[in-house]
Amino acid sequence: ACNGLLERLDSGEVVVGDGSYLLTLEKRGYVKAGLWAPEAVVEHPNAVCQLHMEFLRAGSDVMQTFTFSASEDNMESQWEAVNTAACDLAREVADKGDALVAGGICQTSLYAHHKDEVRIKKLFQLQLETFARKNVDFLIAEYFEHAVEAVWAVEVLKESGKPVAATVCIGPEGDMHGVTPGECAVKLMKAGASVVDVNSLQAAGLKEHLMVQSLGFHMPDCGNRGFLDIPEYPFPRVATRWDIQKYTREAYSPGVRYIGGCCGFELYHIRAIAEELAPERGFLPPASxxxxxxxxxxxxxxxxxxxxxxxxxxxxxxxxxxxxxxxxSLSKPDA
Amino acid sequence: ACNGLLERLDSGEVVVGDGSYLLTLEKRGYVKAGLWAPEAVVEHPNAVCQLHMEFLRAGSDVMQTFTFSASEDNMESQWEAVNTAACDLAREVADKGDALVAGGICQTSLYAHHKDEVRIKKLFQLQLETFARKNVDFLIAEYFEHAVEAVWAVEVLKESGKPVAATVCIGPEGDMHGVTPGECAVKLMKAGASVVDVNSLQAAGLKEHLMVQSLGFHMPDCGNRGFLDIPEYPFPRVATRWDIQKYTREAYSPGVRYIGGCCGFELYHIRAIAEELAPERGFLPPASxxxxxxxxxxxxxxxxxxxxxxxxxxxxxxxxxxxxxxxxSLSKPDA
Amino acid sequence: ACNGLLERLDSGEVVVGDGSYLLTLEKRGYVKAGLWAPEAVVEHPNAVCQLHMEFLRAGSDVMQTFTFSASEDNMESQWEAVNTAACDLAREVADKGDALVAGGICQTSLYAHHKDEVRIKKLFQLQLETFARKNVDFLIAEYFEHAVEAVWAVEVLKESGKPVAATVCIGPEGDMHGVTPGECAVKLMKAGASVVDVNSLQAAGLKEHLMVQSLGFHMPDCGNRGFLDIPEYPFPRVATRWDIQKYTREAYSPGVRYIGGCCGFELYHIRAIAEELAPERGFLPPASxxxxxxxxxxxxxxxxxxxxxxxxxxxxxxxxxxxxxxxxSLSKPDA
Amino acid sequence: ACNGLLERLDSGEVVVGDGSYLLTLEKRGYVKAGLWAPEAVVEHPNAVCQLHMEFLRAGSDVMQTFTFSASEDNMESQWEAVNTAACDLAREVADKGDALVAGGICQTSLYAHHKDEVRIKKLFQLQLETFARKNVDFLIAEYFEHAVEAVWAVEVLKESGKPVAATVCIGPEGDMHGVTPGECAVKLMKAGASVVDVNSLQAAGLKEHLMVQSLGFHMPDCGNRGFLDIPEYPFPRVATRWDIQKYTREAYSPGVRYIGGCCGFELYHIRAIAEELAPERGFLPPASxxxxxxxxxxxxxxxxxxxxxxxxxxxxxxxxxxxxxxxxSLSKPDA
Known part of the structure; x- marks a missing residue:
């Protein structure tokens, strides 16, 4: 990749993210619902590689390493092999196009039990070392239910000297523990993130580089709560490609330039982003x-x-x- | 594969079919909606191979060659390469398990314009020659809107000396042109089919080997008409895995023993068949x-x-x- | 009323029926759900009179006596007072317009227990004597779940020498006990009815004077069964006035000329019939x-x-x- | 009536309000949709009297005069006859039970064009003079889209020396023109109201005598806006009696003691209030x-x-x- 993430965004380019590895591979039989760990990168590398290829063909400019939940507390002895293999797979496919590799980290299991900053930051550092060794292009902190832990993650990741993108998600407890989304965004930026989720920025008044990574589901019944409470979770109602085109336009118009997907986002959703923005970008993705x-x-x-x-x-x-x-048409969320 | 299709069915074994290559690969970016042809077997063999693998892991006992619409009138000069490659891919994966390869043919484009028995049978014969050369285990005639053409197909396929399974689908014209499903089943059996779609057998009173291959969608608004008339076609509302477990039980109870899927059937639907029938079969598929x-x-x-x-x-x-x-919750079908 | 029912229909005139006394007065607090008897004609005559007036203003050409379930087996000692008062109320209002009074009878409670033709016909005769004494303009046999009992009713009513209109309803058992609607219509006509419910005539090929009296509810989930099985019965989802305009046009176009309502039909539904047919009839009703x-x-x-x-x-x-x-949007019917 | 409104509420008694005259009589053919004026009190007094009777039988402790929109600017020369007749009808029925007569005023047409305090107060005074002459038991200011006009109304009504109840409704503009509901309640109380709508009191922290008069419709799609924007208005989806029992309990539990209905509230809804509170009140209404x-x-x-x-x-x-x-299940509101 000639240009890095910030060069692209600074020049006004759109960066199309990628979609959901976890839920897509669950539906393909390679990820265990409930455990939600990426052992597939070592067990079924072809399946993961194939999905990276599909996102690339669909127009993704980013290959996020499939390292969700791959911290040492979750994966035990497998953790290093998994992080290494995930980087290799992402790089292999990224280099077939003009895509960037993003090393991804998410919340730990530890935090729920021990809010121990030192131990948790150590877990992030271990993953970061692999990402650095494998020379990923930037880092992304995604899927945190607690703003505090997200800030810790950004503080660790920025030490790499590479750009850091950060998103939080509103947790199933329905709030971020006393922090509003706007406050959270400010905290993440102060902690060192260069690209911040637009939801975090509502009311913050900041507007540097905005990103958004939506769920691939219809979830109006969630309200402010996470989608875990929907009775159908984790097997819910998928958005259409046309829904995603609308979402893309609604994100692009007010200035979001990093647009991708989170849980449930399939490659035809990514292709829909790329097709909606074809007039602005001047080209269609291969899968079109x-x-x-x-x-x-x-x-x-x-x-x-x-x-x-x-x-x-x-x-x-x-x-x-x-x-x-x-x-x-709507369900009554659990809990 | 030690035992052939009829040996398995004769011994009372369940045969789990496979799912939808066409619509699944469309969603993965490899098949063109509208054209619905299987050029992916030569353009992106890894993607097709990967999907075969997923069906195998999900519990399929059959690998149907991805030769939908691969008759000469649709594929022109590519037709031979496509049929050959499709057989090789199916066999490669089938041999990783205990699965059978089924050479598949469907209706031609020609029939709509010229109901020319000689030319159409010639198209079927050409495909059959490839299937014979590649030594498929049995043959399947699937997705015919017209009973007459399905009968021609069976007449050609039985010449191979291999078992023939046959299904028709009720066409978008809402009937089978003067033939009831029961009459159609009798015609197909007389023509030489050994395994016949259970829908074709309603009212026929016959009960040899029954199969069913359902859509993977919710389509109560179709009535007797094909799912082409649904406004969302070809991107519609997918059945849940639990819906498919119910469908499996409802098919198994009255005696259907070949249970698979047609358009829209994903691998987690196949896995659901295998999981529902695990008590009867004594084992779960690998993907479980x-x-x-x-x-x-x-x-x-x-x-x-x-x-x-x-x-x-x-x-x-x-x-x-x-x-x-x-x-x-329901749409008003077109046309 | 200058012209009787048959003169009107013979001359091609539309006859607008009236709506539901029972369910409308239940919602107004005068009829007991479950018992469904018309004691309101003696207990609250003003309320019944008021509802007759509303139907008249809405365009009804018929005032049906509120004598549903008013046979001796249901009402005991009250029966004669109820039938007499009901005739007086209907006549009082009918004479304020150009409306006809129809003496109405429905199925007995007795039939469910003893299919005793003599006793049941006696019950009908008793009501008929009151109707004759009060000089109603015609008779209507409505709401029978069993074709046999409807035939007995018509046989009794025709003795009066007045026109007889007859409808049956498909009972909660989902059939008419071995009689198809077409056969039922023929039976009713042979028994002496001059105007027959169009539902009874499907497939009969007869086409004398057709009537239809629809429910005022949306009941696609009933199938062929009665609306008693709907979980919301007897308090269900009311049709809009626009639904009724559509129903009116759909009845009028193929030749139905007596168009009214059954259970749940409110006066604004009747007004909708009169408004839809204003071009044909040349006038709007007072309530318009x-x-x-x-x-x-x-x-x-x-x-x-x-x-x-x-x-x-x-x-x-x-x-x-x-x-x-x-x-x-649809419920699962009970039973 | 032995005890007045405040005596009843002060002693902890529940006061059951009445329902919707306007929309109920529209459905009965006596009120013109769009104009929404009460000329029926002179044109069809029996119909209005009948509806008062139904509310009384259903358990209403209040007969609100049917004087909605009966200010001089709406009714012209008819205004005095209408207000007088409405008082007489309400009193006639109230005295058949133990009900109170409430003289009702609502927003004027004038306000939309000229926010002229003097002229508008004059309109209210004219109606109040009739109410005083006819000796109503208390006054109610209901259905104002603008807090300012509601305050003017209360200021006029309190001059009578009788208790004043006041409710506002959130107008179709979605707000009360710079006044929050809590501020509005304080304003209304300061202006002299003794009983205030509970919606007005959210966040106000006041808790004297609370009342609530709900719509009889399901309107989750309205959001904060008035129900005028719903595409089906003014003919929408009616609440069930069971919905109203739930609403009653939800109002009673936190302390609301004047519970009635606004637009669309039918007498069986009022009966549902009375039935839900029968354990607390010790009796069922006659219509039960x-x-x-x-x-x-x-x-x-x-x-x-x-x-x-x-x-x-x-x-x-x-x-x-x-x-x-x-x-x-939900509509997209207009405007």
């Missing part, structure tokens, strides 16, 4: 040769009413039905 | 190590209300919400 | 002075977006929301 | 003789599964279906 904008391949279908579908107007005005008249 | 029955891995989740979910009772009594209160 | 077609009074509203609503196109294209995102 | 708690009459139904329904548990756990699978 099988899709075109708005499903253009459908104009070759044998049925005339299906040939009439591949138009922006058709998909934007379609109200997808659930096919489940005995089911409600 | 990441799932267990009823999502057993969730009992390791950090939140107590999620640890309470991995139970048959929980998932069977859950009414999945759409998350879309502005959308209806 | 407060409504106009398509809610025309709304064009005097203070808010511009509400002034934009009173148009056929607006209401026909509106999809009414339930306001209940936690509830399904 | 046709209903009993939880529809107890249904235990006389012929079908066993319906006899099983009249239980609190059944109705509280029922999720009413819309019967409309092609419709959404």
């Amino acid at each position: 040769e099988k899709h075109g904008s708005w499903g253009s391949g459908l104009n070759m279908h044998t049925k005339p009413w299906i040939r009439a579908r591949p138009r922006r107007e058709y998909w934007e005005n379609m109200w997808p039905a659930s096919g489940r008249p005995l089911c409600p | 190590e990441k799932h267990g029955s009823w999502g057993s891995g969730l009992n390791m989740h950090t939140k107590p209300w999620i640890r309470a979910r991995p139970r048959r009772e929980y998932w069977e009594n859950m009414w999945p919400a759409s998350g879309r209160p502005l959308c209806p | 002075e407060k409504h106009g077609s398509w809610g025309s009074g709304l064009n005097m509203h203070t808010k511009p977006w509400i002034r934009a609503r009173p148009r056929r196109e607006y209401w026909e294209n509106m999809w009414p929301a339930s306001g209940r995102p936690l509830c399904p | 003789e046709k209903h009993g708690s939880w529809g107890s009459g249904l235990n006389m139904h012929t079908k066993p599964w319906i006899r099983a329904r009249p239980r609190r548990e059944y109705w509280e756990n029922m999720w009413p279906a819309s019967g409309r699978p092609l419709c959404p």
